[in-house]
Amino acid sequence: MKIINVYFPCYSGSSEYKIELGFLGNNILPDESVIVLGDMNFECDNNNAGFTQCSEVFSSAGIVCCDHLVRTNSECVTYCNTSLGQASLIDHIFVSRCIIDCVMNVDILDSGVNLSDHRPIAMDLLLRMSKHRGDQTPKSTSAQAKPLNWRWDKSDLCMYYEASREELSNITAPCEIVQCAYKCPKSMHLCNINQYYEDIVQALLVAANRSVVRIPTNSLKPYWNDYLDYLKPDSIFWYGMWLSAGRPASGTLFHIQRMCKAKCKHGIRQAMLQHERKI
Numbered sequence: 001m002k003i004i005n006v007y008f009p010c011y012s013g014s015s016e017y018k019i020e021l022g023f024l025g026n027n028i029l030p031d032e033s034v035i036v037l038g039d040m041n042f043e044c045d046n047n048n049a050g051f052t053q054c055s056e057v058f059s060s061a062g063i064v065c066c067d068h069l070v071r072t073n074s075e076c077v078t079y080c081n082t083s084l085g086q087a088s089l090i091d092h093i094f095v096s097r098c099i100i101d102c103v104m105n106v107d108i109l110d111s112g113v114n115l116s117d118h119r120p121i122a123m124d125l126l127l128r129m130s131k132h133r134g135d136q137t138p139k140s141t142s143a144q145a146k147p148l149n150w151r152w153d154k155s156d157l158c159m160y161y162e163a164s165r166e167e168l169s170n171i172t173a174p175c176e177i178v179q180c181a182y183k184c185p186k187s188m189h190l191c192n193i194n195q196y197y198e199d200i201v202q203a204l205l206v207a208a209n210r211s212v213v214r215i216p217t218n219s220l221k222p223y224w225n226d227y228l229d230y231l232k233p234d235s236i237f238w239y240g241m242w243l244s245a246g247r248p249a250s251g252t253l254f255h256i257q258r259m260c261k262a263k264c265k266h267g268i269r270q271a272m273l274q275h276e277r278k279i
């Protein structure tokens, strides 16, 4: 599986644009599963020259757009500049036709803590993997090994739920112990209970390895502090209030959500600067 993150400038008909597109096309091998995603600065519309140029390259590489899979309750836009009054769907995910059926969901993420005028797109893919793929992973040496944390908060719990269902369903329960008398002395039964316990723990570990993100300790936002913990929910709360009020373009809610977002943005900048000074 190859993931290619792209940024396309606004299409101007330049030869550089075509050269870069050709370079992208050359990097996609036949029968390869590829995801191309990013800020493409075009809407997928046949009247858009940027799109027609790209779709020529993408089609010949067997890559299709996932815009039609976006789940949305409100605006289907990824670029939103309220000051300029502009909104459009210009960030996209394209995938190889052979994995389009693995795409479970595509969502545009909108949140009070998003400080950009672009909204990120998230995609859930359900890929079948080798059961013993862990055995094929080269083991890192102790010098390279970094402590890893399970990040349940960054993982798809539904994927874990499905993986744990699959793994647990492979375990055969020792039915004979159901009939055990109180304080059953049979050592074979005690062994079976222990084995049953080990199997369950192992199955849950395999399920977690398949679906839960593990990242090095402190690799996420090491500058984060308690003050930001206070600002972030505030910004999310007031953004939610503003959204539920139908995104008013003026008035008290509009100003509160703008102010909370600005305070959060400023707080994050200050925390990052302080962190950099310490390094």
Ligand SMILES: [Zn+2]
Residues within 6 Å of the ligand: 177, 179, 180, 181, 184, 185, 186, 189
């Ligand atoms: Zn027994």
